[in-house]
Amino acid sequence: AQKITQTQPGMFVQEKEAVTLDCTYDTSDQSYGLFWYKQPSSGEMIFLIYQGSYDEQNATEGRYSLNFQKARKSANLVISASQLGDSAMYFCAMREGRSGNQFYFGTGTSLTVIP
Amino acid sequence: KAGVTQTPRYLIKTRGQQVTLSCSPISGHRSVSWYQQTPGQGLQFLFEYFSETQRNKGNFPGRFSGRQFSNSRSEMNVSTLELGDSALYLCASSLLFSGTSGKMGTQYFGPGTRLTVL
Numbered sequence: 001a002q003k004i005t006q007t008q009p010g011m012f013v014q015e016k017e018a019v020t021l022d023c024t025y026d027t028s029d030q031s032y033g034l035f036w037y038k039q040p041s042s043g044e045m046i047f048l049i050y051q052g053s054y055d056e057q058n059a060t061e062g063r064y065s066l067n068f069q070k071a072r073k074s075a076n077l078v079i080s081a082s083q084l085g086d087s088a089m090y091f092c093a094m095r096e097g098r099s100g101n102q103f104y105f106g107t108g109t110s111l112t113v114i115p
Numbered sequence: 116k117a118g119v120t121q122t123p124r125y126l127i128k129t130r131g132q133q134v135t136l137s138c139s140p141i142s143g144h145r146s147v148s149w150y151q152q153t154p155g156q157g158l159q160f161l162f163e164y165f166s167e168t169q170r171n172k173g174n175f176p177g178r179f180s181g182r183q184f185s186n187s188r189s190e191m192n193v194s195t196l197e198l199g200d201s202a203l204y205l206c207a208s209s210l211l212f213s214g215t216s217g218k219m220g221t222q223y224f225g226p227g228t229r230l231t232v233l
Binding site (some may be wrong): 104 | 123207
């Protein structure tokens, strides 16, 4: 079974609008971390936001927020007020407690911001 | 603080050759992980080193190997290159190696080395 599932291969959003990128995960661990990364066409993976499995509040980092629904095993990324520079691939990742620091990545969602 | 650096950024090799890629982690980071990214397979974990010891290994053949030095810099080597080894190789560093390290276990990536095998 896939550890991380991103069901949206491509998404379009109008500039200044908000967009939600979906991510579901699969783990039997109680302790795990969820991460979102952005990969522009240049190739570098840029860390955006982190959510721990024991965190009771949804994580926020500037225009990025993580909608964490533990019971549904979902960790959706919300980008508010989209900008043209947000156009990129977005990857959801998970680190399970028992696998040390190994990250599991989803297949990514390509986001295009339309002027 | 300088980010993760990888050298070289681009490489062109022919089948059968070998290649060595280098990664310098963020100062103070002791964990280095390597990933292969291809359009068909996505991001695949290669291996992870912490304090000069390999801690985790992905499902890659023995042609792929790595090591970490006492200053936390890491190298990965691919021997007997195949066409299918053409990919973006990403290195990531993190402060800690621990399942319960929380946000301090966040991996920070370098710009990658794009390897083309002809």
